[in-house]
Amino acid sequence: MNILLVGGGGREHTLAWKINKSTLCDHLFIAPGNAGTSPFGTNIPLAVNDFEGLAAFCIKNIVAMLIVGPEEPLVKGIYDYFKNREDTAHIQVIGPSKEAAQLEGSKAFAKAFMERHNIPTAAYKEFDTSTYDAGIQYIRNHPLPIVLKADGLAAGKGVIICNNHIEALAEFQLMIQNSKFGEAGKRVVIEQFLDGIEVSVFVLTDGKNFVILPEAKDYKKIGIGDTGPNTGGMGAVSPVPFADAAYMEIVTQKIIKPTIEGLQKESLDYKGFIFIGLINVQGEPFVIEYNCRLGDPETEVIIPRIENDLVEILSATAEQRLNEINICISKQYAVTVMAVSGGYPNEHETGKVITGLTDTVLEGTVIFHAGTKQQGDKVLTNGGRVLAVTSFGESLAEAAEQSNYMLEQIHFDGMYYREDIGFEFR
Known part of the structure; x- marks a missing residue:
């Protein structure tokens, strides 16, 4: 086809x-x-x-x-x-259909969906211009830290964790009254802060059946040791050491099955990927957010670990035959490290010549382009996140070391990457 x-x-x-x-x-x-x-x-x-x-x-x-x-x-x-x-x-x-895609398109829709189907998530309330004063009062009385989320799509930048009430009040005003995130922030979800380790779980559903794909953990912060502002993702690892069979069984029973059953009960047409952002709080999973597609850079570690023919799986998804599919997953570790433009996630230049891409690539490494363009025989940078270098290894440390080594062979002006992806598991 x-x-x-x-x-x-x-x-x-x-x-x-x-x-x-x-x-x-x-x-x-x-x-x-x-x-x-x-x-x-x-x-x-x-x-x-x-x-x-x-x-x-x-x-x-x-x-x-x-x-x-x-x-x-x-x-x-x-x-x-x-x-x-x-x-x-x-x-x-x-x-998914437009209605089902609201699981990502509206944080308020997703939280209400989870509430209806008893899916564990952080306590929350939502506010807009008509309830602005009530929101101010709610923030003043809320324990710290406070999580503020723009309701709509904000290019991965609509979530703010505030460690004091003054900051939270200022951000709330910027979002609702000053359109910090445009229309996406006209409604704000204020959430309880959950302390734990995040993990990304990926499911493919045909609307009735589902298969679980490899899990991953991505690294959003720009700086070493998870410091500095959020980005679209500086790297990812898979598998995630704590997400063992026992933990994933809890996730399946408490989150995945109720999600798929909820889609059916509400007649939401969904044939595709569900990316469930979870946080592990003392062994218990809570949903932070739903996404209606694969994550990036998680895709760069989970898809290479799938040993099946991907088109065969997707055809079964479209034809509601996923019950016939058994997913085969490589036991190797995969680590992807993202090379970004200088200044990212803030203002950054593009159009920089990339060298080293055609040099010898080690066996067990694949270079995926994120923000590039071809100009004649040259490859130029064309975005904040430029390249993702994915390597396999028998351990997470081995895979990470190989990705970092390969990035040492690549160059463009202002290039930056985190050398510590997967640091807490090495």
Whole structure:
């Protein structure tokens, strides 16, 4: 079959790399893709939210499956757009409906969903302009630290942890009255702070059945030892040492099954990935957030550990046959380390020439492009997060050491990466 993969980051490069190995894929198209995806398919200059253009391309090129990488087109309803058109309704779309994608698109929707289905999560209340004064009072009486979350999509930057009430009140005002996060912050969820270790759990569901994919832990802070401002992710590890079979059984019974059953009970059409951000509090899992797609940079460690044909799994998802699939996972550790532009996550320059990419890559290492573009025979930086270097090892430390070694061979002006990814498990 012909497949169109929507997106252009490290997640999509990883998916393209994996899909290219499938005997079921005749031709892969990536819209828009990046400099790293082109060896695995054909990059198409279409924006991820250009639903009309994407549909026309699918019709012209006899595309049988549409895989949606980023959250924005899902939240904006790309699934519904394709299913409601007579000429594209037959195309298998991997991703939830617009209504189901609210699990990521609205923090308030997700919290209410968890409350209805008794899924463990932090205590919360939501506020908007009409309840602003009540929110001020709520913050003043709230124990510290306080977690403030923009309700909508805020490019991974809409969560603020405040260690004093003055800071929390100021951020609350900035979000609701000063539009710090635009429309995404017009409603704010104020949450109880949970102290523990985070883990990302990934599930693929056909709306009825589900399979659990490898788990991962990502590292959001820019600085060594998890310091400094949040980013889109500086690296990830998989497997996560504490997420053993006993812990994952608790996660399955208390979180995954109630989530899938909740989707069914509420008739939410969902055929795709569910990324459940969890926090482990003294052995008990609590949901921090839902995402309606794979994470980035977690994709760069979980997809390479899956030994199955990915297209076969996705076809079973679209056809509601996931009960027929057994996921085979490599026992090796995978560590990805992200190289970012100087100044990231704040203002940063792009267009820097990247060298060292074509030098000898060690066996057991794959370089995934996150923010790059091709210009003639040169590869240039084209974003804050530029490259993710993933390595395998018999231990987490071995895999991390190899990724760091490979990054020493790569250069672009201002390049920065964290050398301590997975530090607490080494």
